[in-house]
Amino acid sequence: SQTIHQWPATLVQPVGSPLSLECTVEGTSNPNLYWYRQAAGRGLQLLFYSVGIGQISSEVPQNLSASRPQDRQFILSSKKLLLSDSGFYLCACSDGTNTDTQYFGPGTRLTVL
């Protein structure tokens, strides 16, 4: 079974600073990878997904970007953070057998001040 790692676990950043969140996956090959954001008291919003290296699909236009430099590595970035970027960021991957099922990592809690 797959294991998803995310770091950092928590992050406090000033407005206007850059961001880089990393997600790595073990135990599966060629997974579909996803980034979600959960704002305080709200549901989960899909930000990006990737079906392969270098292939990124964006669901919501914003000042965030994603990259997939390796098969099991997914990175979420921003050049300049906004207050509204605060939230809980979750990385997910699909199982190689059931691509409809997503398993989630432990998340990164981002606070922008």
Next chain:
Amino acid sequence: AQKVTQAQTEISVVEKEDVTLDCVYETRDTTYYLFWYKQPPSGELVFLIRRNSFDEQNEISGRYSWNFQKSTSSFNFTITASQVVDSAVYFCALSLPSGAGSYQLTFGKGTKLSVIP
């Protein structure tokens, strides 16, 4: 467009009581998958169950059971003899293909369950 509704925002029960979390979904697709996830205070989303649209059999796993009814577009989740460790936010989700072998999950807003000792 697809939608998942969890009408119960918060529920409180006393330990050992049974509790049912409601989930209603909307989709025009005939092939889809339904999920329940648990989010404890630590934040990680824990996968509980997957159901495909062609399998309406109810499922039981220990104290957990799920009732899938296509006629009412519902996928309800019951916890029997609730325990304090069941306290969490529970999300119902609908999965549909989004092209190129990928699936998109649409989540409900979640139900916060508090089990009081």
